[in-house]
Amino acid sequence: MNHIVFEVGLAVALIALSGLIAAKLRFSVIPFYILIGMAVGPHAFKLWHLDFRFIESAELIEFMGRIGVLFLLFYLGLEFSVGRLLKAGKSIAVGGTIYILINFSLGLLLGLCLGFPVKEMLVIAGITTISSSAIVAKVLVDLKRTANPETEMILGIIMFEDVFLAVYISILSGLVLSDSSSIGGVLMSAGIALVYMLGLLIVGRKLVPLLNRVLNIRSGELFTIVIFAALFLVAGFSETIHVAEAIGALLIGLVLAETEHAKRIEKLIIPFRDFFGAIFFFSFGLSIDPLTLGGEAMWYALAAVIVTLIGNFIAGMLAGRTADLNPRASSNIGLTIVSRGEFSIIMANLGKAGGLLAILQPFAAMYVLILAILGPLLTKESKVIYLALNRLFKFESRHKKRLQRKRTTVTEES
Known part of the structure; x- marks a missing residue:
């Protein structure tokens, strides 16, 4: 423990270095963070007589990574708006449903074909269904596609995924983290999770006027402490009733997004989201034994990648069709939201917390x-x-x- 501060400092330096390399290559930083974590983790090799492995600080860095998940989900809650989704129209709801159904069904089918038990199948379906909003958003900005006609559908599907994620993790955490093995016990846990989630949102919205007054704090220091207290208390309490702490963070973010202080909170959170979020991916890399990435984990991941590419492209074409987009714009939808990242890792960590098969983590890492x-x-x-x-x-x-048939039909009707 004598060198723990130095180890954490070195970890942050390595994260910064890998981020600079990724920026230089104009690439997503997430795989770089994970790879550097794997390279210096407890499972890595010694270099001759030198030992660069992060062993003493691994537990602390893992905890800091958990904080990173909370900030990532809290920020998403602040960004998300039910009103925005409703205004976007029926096409986004239909497109989002199509995307979730296709990818989730293919994920379940993949788990079944690979011979996994039911709980593991549900985790795999979650891993393969949710795209990385962080990577997708960054790619759209980097490629200057924010004004493209398909971008509204892409962002709409991402928001739709957030809703699905909130519900699914609540149900899955009740199933995976429940101590009860009976169907009744599992349903009870899942029911409590759903009631808690809906109750917090309903009560939170009712309390918005009160929250506006409570958060009317001039002191930046005190404002920060109050927001952090709300985040960690709600997230921590959620975990005690078998609702993933990440969803607790998402829920409190959704509640605070309705207040008049949302922009101030968002501005406050962004640096913490970026810093602890990077540590989250690095800590995930620390937990992976590179030797486990070969063999079954690699083949399973490759199979999942193929299934995801096919499912995303089909879902994108169908979603674009419902919004009357041309085929090229529709194909852009499926090709843009194919990236997987933070949410797949969260799902894998949920499986780990529930004591499911150990292969889920290396599978998710490779995927x-x-x-x-x-x-x-x-x-x-x-x-x-x-x-x-x-x-x-x-x-x-x-x-x-198809357009010609539609015009013919309209002409005949008129």
């Missing part, structure tokens, strides 16, 4: 690494990919025929 690298590349080269696929499947000609 996230591949798609965190592949996702931005597919988005960048989406035009080339679409043109190649269009030669095979004739998307453009089918789209023109």
Whole structure:
């Protein structure tokens, strides 16, 4: 413990270095954070007689990573608005439903084909369903696609995923973290989780006028302490009733997003989200034994990547069609939201906390690494990919025929 401060400082320096390399290469930082964590984790090799492994500080860094998850989900709650989703229209709700159903069903089917038990199948489906909002948002900004016609659908699907994530983690945590093995006990835990989540949102919205007055604090120091107290108390209490602490953070974020202080809170949280969020990915890397990434974990991850690529492309084409987007814009949807990151890792950690099969963590690590690298590349080269696929499947000609049939129908009706 004598060198724990130095180890943490060195960890932050390594995170910063890997981030600078990622920025230089214009690539997502997430795989770099995970890889550097794996390289210096307790499971890494000694270099001759030198030992660079993070052993003494691993537990502290893991805790700091947990804090990173709370800030990531809390910030998402602050960004999310039910009103925005409703204003976006029916097409986003339909497109989001299509995306979730296709990817979740394929995830369950993958788990079944690989021979996993039911609980592990549900975790795998969660890992493969939710895209990384952090990577997707960064890619859209970097490639200057925020004004593209398909971007509204992409952002709408991401918001829809957030709603699904909140409900699904609540149910899954009740199932995985419950001490009861009976169906009744599991349903009871899941029911408590859902009632708690809905109750907190309903009561929180009712208390918005009171929260506006309570948070009307001039002192920046005191304002920060009050916000952090609310975040950690709600997240910590959530965990005691088998609701994932990350969802507790999301819920309190959703409540505070309704207040007139939301922008001030958001500005306060961003530096903590970035700092502790980076440590979260680094700490995940620390927990992975590189030797476990081969064998079954690698093959399972490759199978999951193939399933995800197919499922995302089909879901994107169908979602775009419901919004009357052209085939190329629709293909951009599926190719842009293919990246997986923080939420897949959260799902894997939930499986670990529930004592499920140990292979879930290396599987998720390999899966996230591949798609965190592949996702931005597919988005960048989406035009080339679409043109190649269009030669095979004739998307453009089918789209023109469909538009012609629609015009003919409208003419006949008039």
